[in-house]
Amino acid sequence: MLLRKVSQSSALCGSILRIPPVLSGGQRHTGAVVAVQNARLYASQAAEAVLEKPAAVGSDTASKVEKKTVAAESKSFAVNIFKGQIATAQVFPYPSALNEEQEQFLRELVGPVGKFFEEVNDPAKNDTLEKVEDHTMEGLKEMGAFGLQVPADLGGLGLSNTQYARLVEIVGSHDLGVGITLGAHQSIGFKGILLFGNPAQKEKYLPKLATGEHIAAFCLTEPASGSDAASIKTTAVQSPCGQYFTLNGSKIWISNGGLAEIFTVFAKTPMKDPKTGEMKDKISAFIVERSFGGVTHGPPEKKMGIKASNTAEVYFDNVRVPADCLLTEVGGGFKVAMNILNNGRFGMAAALSGTMKGVITKAVDHAANRTQFGNKIHNYGVIQEKMARMTMLQYVTESMAYMISGNMDSGATEFQIEAAISKIFASEAAWTVTDECIQIMGGMGFMKDAGVERVMRDLRIFRIFEGTNDILRLFVALNGFQNAGNQLKSLQKALKNPLGNAGLLAGELTKRAKRKAGLSTGLTLQGTVHPQLAQSGELTTKAIEQFGAVIEELLIKHGKKIIDEQFVLKRVADTAIDLYAMVVVLSRASRSLSQGNASAQHEKMLCETWCVEAHDRIMQDIKSLRSSQSRQLFKNLRAISSAVVENGGVVAPHPLGF
Amino acid sequence: MSGRVLVGVKRVIDYAVKIRVKPDNSSVVTDGVKHSMNPFCEIAVEEAVKMKEKKLIKEVVAVSCGPQQAQETIRTALAMGADRGIHVEVTGKDYETLGPLQISKIMAALAKKEEAQLIILGKQAIDDDCNQTGQMTAALLDWPQGTFASEVSLEGDKIKVVREVDGGLETIKINVPAVITADLRLNTPRYATLPNIMKAKKKKIANMKPADLGVDITSRLEVLRVDEPPQRQAGVKVETVEDLVSKLKEAGLV
Numbered sequence: 054m055l056l057r058k059v060s061q062s063s064a065l066c067g068s069i070l071r072i073p074p075v076l077s078g079g080q081r082h083t084g085a086v087v088a089v090q091n092a093r094l095y096a097s098q099a100a101e102a103v104l105e106k107p108a109a110v111g112s113d114t115a116s117k118v119e120k121k122t123v124a125a126e127s128k129s130f131a132v133n134i135f136k137g138q139i140a141t142a143q144v145f146p147y148p149s150a151l152n153e154e155q156e157q158f159l160r161e162l163v164g165p166v167g168k169f170f171e172e173v174n175d176p177a178k179n180d181t182l183e184k185v186e187d188h189t190m191e192g193l194k195e196m197g198a199f200g201l202q203v204p205a206d207l208g209g210l211g212l213s214n215t216q217y218a219r220l221v222e223i224v225g226s227h228d229l230g231v232g233i234t235l236g237a238h239q240s241i242g243f244k245g246i247l248l249f250g251n252p253a254q255k256e257k258y259l260p261k262l263a264t265g266e267h268i269a270a271f272c273l274t275e276p277a278s279g280s281d282a283a284s285i286k287t288t289a290v291q292s293p294c295g296q297y298f299t300l301n302g303s304k305i306w307i308s309n310g311g312l313a314e315i316f317t318v319f320a321k322t323p324m325k326d327p328k329t330g331e332m333k334d335k336i337s338a339f340i341v342e343r344s345f346g347g348v349t350h351g352p353p354e355k356k357m358g359i360k361a362s363n364t365a366e367v368y369f370d371n372v373r374v375p376a377d378c379l380l381t382e383v384g385g386g387f388k389v390a391m392n393i394l395n396n397g398r399f400g401m402a403a404a405l406s407g408t409m410k411g412v413i414t415k416a417v418d419h420a421a422n423r424t425q426f427g428n429k430i431h432n433y434g435v436i437q438e439k440m441a442r443m444t445m446l447q448y449v450t451e452s453m454a455y456m457i458s459g460n461m462d463s464g465a466t467e468f469q470i471e472a473a474i475s476k477i478f479a480s481e482a483a484w485t486v487t488d489e490c491i492q493i494m495g496g497m498g499f500m501k502d503a504g505v506e507r508v509m510r511d512l513r514i515f516r517i518f519e520g521t522n523d524i525l526r527l528f529v530a531l532n533g534f535q536n537a538g539n540q541l542k543s544l545q546k547a548l549k550n551p552l553g554n555a556g557l558l559a560g561e562l563t564k565r566a567k568r569k570a571g572l573s574t575g576l577t578l579q580g581t582v583h584p585q586l587a588q589s590g591e592l593t594t595k596a597i598e599q600f601g602a603v604i605e606e607l608l609i610k611h612g613k614k615i616i617d618e619q620f621v622l623k624r625v626a627d628t629a630i631d632l633y634a635m636v637v638v639l640s641r642a643s644r645s646l647s648q649g650n651a652s653a654q655h656e657k658m659l660c661e662t663w664c665v666e667a668h669d670r671i672m673q674d675i676k677s678l679r680s681s682q683s684r685q686l687f688k689n690l691r692a693i694s695s696a697v698v699e700n701g702g703v704v705a706p707h708p709l710g711f
Numbered sequence: 712m713s714g715r716v717l718v719g720v721k722r723v724i725d726y727a728v729k730i731r732v733k734p735d736n737s738s739v740v741t742d743g744v745k746h747s748m749n750p751f752c753e754i755a756v757e758e759a760v761k762m763k764e765k766k767l768i769k770e771v772v773a774v775s776c777g778p779q780q781a782q783e784t785i786r787t788a789l790a791m792g793a794d795r796g797i798h799v800e801v802t803g804k805d806y807e808t809l810g811p812l813q814i815s816k817i818m819a820a821l822a823k824k825e826e827a828q829l830i831i832l833g834k835q836a837i838d839d840d841c842n843q844t845g846q847m848t849a850a851l852l853d854w855p856q857g858t859f860a861s862e863v864s865l866e867g868d869k870i871k872v873v874r875e876v877d878g879g880l881e882t883i884k885i886n887v888p889a890v891i892t893a894d895l896r897l898n899t900p901r902y903a904t905l906p907n908i909m910k911a912k913k914k915k916i917a918n919m920k921p922a923d924l925g926v927d928i929t930s931r932l933e934v935l936r937v938d939e940p941p942q943r944q945a946g947v948k949v950e951t952v953e954d955l956v957s958k959l960k961e962a963g964l965v
Contacts, residue, residue, distance in 0.1 A: 158912065161786060164747070165903045173902075197905035210905055 127536065131470035134632050135533035136540050137568075137601015138576070139594070143468075144636050145581045147452075147644040148459025150215045159216045166223050169196060176228040179361035180507050183353065185234055193265065198235055200263025202247065207255065209263035214458040218403035222454075225404030226411035229511040230361030232404050237308030237362065238262075240397035241519070242269030245317040245338055245389055248396060249380045254340060258315060270313035272304040272341075272367055273390055280524045282319075283387060287369065289320035289337060291376070291383070298322070298379070300341065300372040306518075310365035311350050316341040317393070318369065319386050336386035340378040347372035358510030394519055398472035399461065401515065402454035402479040409447040409486045412508055416440065416490040419497065430493075439489045441662070446482035448659050452637040453478060470532055473525040474633050477626075480515035480522060487512055526626035527619065533629060534615055537604050568602045583643035585657060589664035593635045596671045600628055603675050620687040624674045631667040638663050714828035715770045716759045718793065719818055720752040722777055722784040723838045736936050738807065739838075748784045751833025753791075753900040754893040758863060759831050760792035761898065767865050770794045772825060776809060776817055778802045782916060789911035790903035796916035797821065801928065808930035810839070813921070815847035820924035822852060827888065829870075834859055834892040845892035855885035861896040 127133060133140035151159065174189050185193075193199065201217050203209020212220070224232045243262045246254055261267040278285045287302025300320055304310075322337040341348065351366035380389050420431035420440060430436050453475040460468050487509045491498030498505050516522045544561060547554035567574045576598055578590035604625070611618055642660035645653040677683040696704045724730065725745040733740055748756075759771040773788035775781040776799040785796035799817055801809055822830055835842035849856035857863070857872030861880070864871045865887075874881045875894050921928045949955045959965045 158909070161783070161790070161908050162905055164787075165790075165905065165908065169902055192902065195904050196902065197909075201905075205909065208906075210909060 127467055128465065129467040129470060130636060131474060131529070131629060131633055132467065132533065132536045134597050134600055134629060135537040135604050137564075137574075137598055137604070139578065139597055141578075141581055143460050143465055143471075144456065144640050145643070146647075147640040148456060148463060150213065150459040150462035155213060155216060159212075159219055162210075162216075162220060163223065165196070166198075166220055169193075170223060170227040170231075174228055174231060176230065176361075176507065177501070177504065179228060179230050183355075183360040184363065185231055185361045189231070190265075193231070193235070197263075199238060199265030199268075200259075201239060203239075203259050203263040207263060208260040214399060214461045215455065218399060218454055218458040221400050221404045222407035222410075224407070226407035228361070229404070229408060229508065230359045233308055233359045233362040236397070236400060236404070237271060238265075238269045238313075240400050241271040241393050242309060242313065242317060243315060244393045244397060245271075245380050246340060248392060249338075249385075249389055250340075253377070254380075258340065262315060267314040268309050268312045269315045269317065270307050270309040270367070271393070272307050272310075272316050272318040274304060274306050275302065276305055280521055282390065283336065285319060285321060285336065287318070287320040289318075289322045289339060289374065291322065296376055298337075298339065298374045298376065300339065300347075300369045300374050303366060303368045305366045306354065306364055307350075307367045308362055308364055310367045311353055311363045314343050316343070316348070316367065317380070319390055322383050322386075324383050335384035336390070337383050338380040338386035338389040339374050340380060341369070341372060341374055342378075345372050345374060356514075358507070358513055360510075395469045395472055396461075398476045398519065399454055399457040401519065402450055402475040403458065405479040405483040405512075405515065406447060406451035406454050408508060408512070409443070409450060409483050412487050412490045412505060413440075413443050413447060415503070415505060416443065416493045419494045423495075436493060439493055443486045443489055445659050445663050446486050448641075448656070449634045449638055449663060450475070450479045450482050452641040453634070456637050456640065470529050470629075471633060473520070473529050474630050476519065477522045477525050477529075478630055478634060480512070483512050483515065484509075523623075527622050529629050530622035530625040531616060533625070534604065534608060537601075538608055541605065541608060565602075568598060574598055578639070581643075582639050583646040585646055586639055586643055586660060589635070589639055589661050592664050592668040593632070593639060596628075596632060596635070596668050599675050600632060600671070603678050607678065620683075620690065621678060624678055628671050628674045631671050635664050635667050714768055715772060715825055716762065716768050716829040716831060717772050717774055717818065717822055717825060717827040718752070718755050718759045718788065719814070719830070719832045719844070720756060720773050720775050720784050720788050721749040721833070721836050722746050722775065722781050723749045723836055726750060726837055732937055732939050736938060738934065738937050746780065746783075748787050749833050749836045749838075751835060751837075751893055751895070752784075752788075753833075754895070754897050755831040755833050755891075756788045756791050756793060757898045757900040758891075758893055759829075760901075762865070763792065763794075768829065772797060772827070774799065774818065774821060776801050776814055776921075777806055785916055786908075786911055787903060789914045789916075790908040791901060792907070793914075795914055798916050798918050799924070800918060800920050805928055808932070808934075809928065810930060810932060811841045811843035811847055813926070813928040813930070814844050815851055816926045816928075817921055817924060818844070818848045819851040820926050822848075822888075824924065829888060830854075830890045832890070832892050834894050845890050849890035852888075852890070854889050856890045856892070857883060857885050858892040859894045860891050861894050863891060863897065 128140055128142045130140050130144045169192060173192050175186065179185050179189070197210055198220075200209030201212045201220060202214075203211065205211040221232065221236070224235065239262075243258065246258055246262075250258070258267075262269055273282055273285065275285050275287060285302075287300070287304065289298040289300045291298050298320075300318065302320060304318070307313075307316075318339045318341045319336055320339065321334040323332050323334055325331070326333050347370040349368045349370070351368075354364040356364060380386070417431075417440065420436050421429060423430045431440070453471075457468055457471050457475055460471070487505065491505050491509060494503060494505065497503050501507070520528070544557075547557050551558055564574045573594070576594050578594050579587060582590040607615060607618075607621060607625070611621075615621070638660045642653070642656040645656045650656070677686075723746065724739070724741065725747045728745050731740045732738075756771075756773065759768070762768045763771050771793040773785050773793040773796045775785050775788075775796070778801070781800075782796075782798050785793075785798055789796055799821075818830060818832075821827070830845075830848060832845045832848070834845065845858055846856060848854075857870060857874060859875045860872045861875045862871075862873035866884070868887050869884050870887060870889055870891070871882065871884050872891060874883065875896070947958065949958060956965070
């Protein structure tokens with residue numbers, strides 16, 4: 054009876070039974086996982102690498118991934134929306150990850166750091182000189198700014214992620230060039246030692262790094278390997294005696310490359326595959342000291358922005374690296390790299406939320422004082438819309454940054470999608486907000502003295518480095534698809550034994566039928582969000598339901614080929630980003646209302662406005678993902694691009710004919 | 712001279728904040744307003760810490776009188792290099808009426824209790840601009856005083872103080888123990904570094920009440936009213952000197 058029901062239901066039929074062979078059981082891996090294993094995309098490898106536990110020893114990564122995701126239900130909100138589910142553990146209530154002592158300590162730190170940046174650091178000077186002024190560097194070192202997260206017993210401040218975020222926010226609001234100098238040093242430069250170093254390595258290197266006596270740099274990118282990090286060509290060949298590695302290669306665009314003494318370098322190490330016995334090249338991570346000899350660097354690059362930050366090429370010429378400078382083990386380098394980047398991403402959102410705050414203050418100051426056509430310009434609708442949007446973008450970014458840092462401090466292990474989302478959102482929001490600030494300020498905004506054009510130039514790189522936003526979008530989408538695909542696979546398994554899984558199947562049947570009919574499937578945020586935000590909660594729930602449905606449809610339609618459908622992946626990622634944004638503001642505004650903050654009503658307005666517009670965007674994207682017209686559109690876009698590439702430039706002849 | 716220095720530090724509204732008067736004209740708004748250490752007190756702390764670094768004195772004790780939040784100010788002093796703190800707890804109405812006379816009584820009592828050889832204070836606080844505490848403290852203790860100090864040097868059992876006075880600079884030599892009040896050009900206070908703030912967490916702050924020191928803090932002053940300074944009025948333009956003189960005569964000014 055159930056079987057008949059199942060086969061008769063067109064909804065379930067379409068979604069489960071008529072799946073392409075790649076998704077059927079019998080194979081060891083789901084289509085999505087196989088795709089991940091085979092593809093050479095950064096995104097998929099990143100997904101694979103990040104999902105592994107750091108302790109994993111060179112085993113079959115794909116099966117490990119499968120085991121992990123099938124075994125444990127993910128707590129991550131972003132992972133679950135791809136399945137049309139709402140996992141509230143990490144998003145409600147808005148985390149408060151500081152105990153009384155940590156909060157008091159942080160309060161004491163905020164003053165001196167702010168004072169230093171207001172009175173000592175001169176961002177305009179740093180920008181003109183294209184370096185951080187010497188006395189400022191000294192002051193930062195004395196202040197302890199170079200070892201914020203190094204444990205106190207090794208000479209640092211031992212700050213938690215939330216405390217670090219709060220301080221980095223101050224830096225971001227004053228001088229991003231200095232922010233990158235500090236970030237390249239501690240957020241990625243020696244983070245590998247913090248996360249993966251053995252006790253001997255930590256004791257040897259961290260104390261001098263914490264005081265800033267030694268500066269660190271993160272060396273991954275090469276002339277031919279940017280987003281495609283797995284294709285790096287720098288080599289580290291182990292000596293026959295096993296005591297050292299010989300490092301050869303060159304890295305480009307290394308922040309602090311000209312200043313650093315300690316480098317975290319990623320290189321290909323030839324190693325024997327334990328199963329097949331053949332020699333393979335896998336990436337390994339090394340701590341390399343300039344004093345090893347053979348390490349040189351090029352002149353500082355001339356950049357559009359963050360000019361105060363030193364960016365240089367670094368060359369490794371037969372550098373002898375002792376074997377105990379290896380981080381984790383041979384072949385573990387890619388994982389190290391992805392984890393380092395993942396771990397530091399929340400810092401970017403925090404810094405940029407500070408940048409936006411600073412820039413909004415400038416815009417407000419101008420709009421409140423500038424009179425044109427007889428009124429202060431803040432009275433005009435056009436200006437009001439700009440200011441409101443800037444405020445909402447800053448509110449969302451800030452909410453994301455501290456939610457993620459709060460999650461990390463509470464011990465969450467799954468935050469890579471959220472971290473990626475926050476980096477994408479923060480970098481694009483900051484660009485838009487600063488751009489609008491210049492627009493509000495008019496000609497003044499364009500002038501150096503106002504200090505905003507410098508911020509604009511500094512911001513451009515944030516959409517590019519530490520994982521380009523384009524790649525991170527693919528990562529968000531593919532990671533989500535992979536998890537959803539696994540769930541689909543377990544449903545398949547259940548179908549093989551329908552009587553034993555009658556309850557599960559009946560539930561899934563009903564769910565899909567309801568979804569197709571546009572009815573609610575019982576998913577709700579009522580009771581989780583504050584009653585005054587019920588409507589926004591409803592919008593979010595509806596959007597998540599539809600998102601889950603469209604993800605399933607896409608998986609079934611494309612199977613493992615989904616990884617090549619970048620037009621689709623981008624839109625999927627945009628929707629996931631909007632969904633996370635909705636939920637973080639719901640969470641934060643709910644908390645404000647519950648706590649009866651003075652700003653609660655204002656925050657409610659920010660939340661409601663954001664949710665309405667985000668919901669509309671999401672529905673639009675989902676519609677286009679389902680429509681056949683967009684398939685044609687994507688085909689057109691592809692064709693236009695091919696034509697232009699073939700022609701070496703625009704194809705259409707000049708309107709004048711010559 | 713090797714001994715103990717008491718430094719008084721006052722928690723005041725931050726110098727950059729725009730001051731607002733309460734609607735009932737009883738005082739200024741302090742709730743939710745940014746507070747920090749009085750700038751002249753910072754200079755005083757800096758001087759004391761420098762003396763300790765030069766090994767001229769043994770211990771720097773930071774003192775503050777006020778409610779719970781006064782401890783933040785003491786911690787800032789500890790982060791700058793003071794060795795320990797004393798928080799004299801005064802709250803509520805008593806705190807609102809706390810002034811130089813009461814503070815100087817407390818400082819005098821503490822100086823005796825702690826056997827201090829030097830008291831360094833800021834020359835005045837930026838909220839009340841009294842410029843009295845240092846002088847009163849010296850009088851109560853019958854100690855010499857070097858006020859408006861722009862340079863202090865210890866010479867054996869005497870202190871040479873260069874004072875900034877209206878006529879220029881005056882150099883005096885006073886005996887120890889003494890009271891010194893710091894003026895603007897005495898030194899440039901160091902920035903509290905984050906590692907020092909962390910170390911300061913381990914330094915002790917002792918808690919006590921004025922009664923424990925046998926000090927009566929009832930105020931002999933009553934504030935009747937607080938007003939903002941009058942708005943600057945627009946001036947009047949005149950064409951000729953005669954007009955100017957007649958206008959001045961009208962106003963009864965000549």
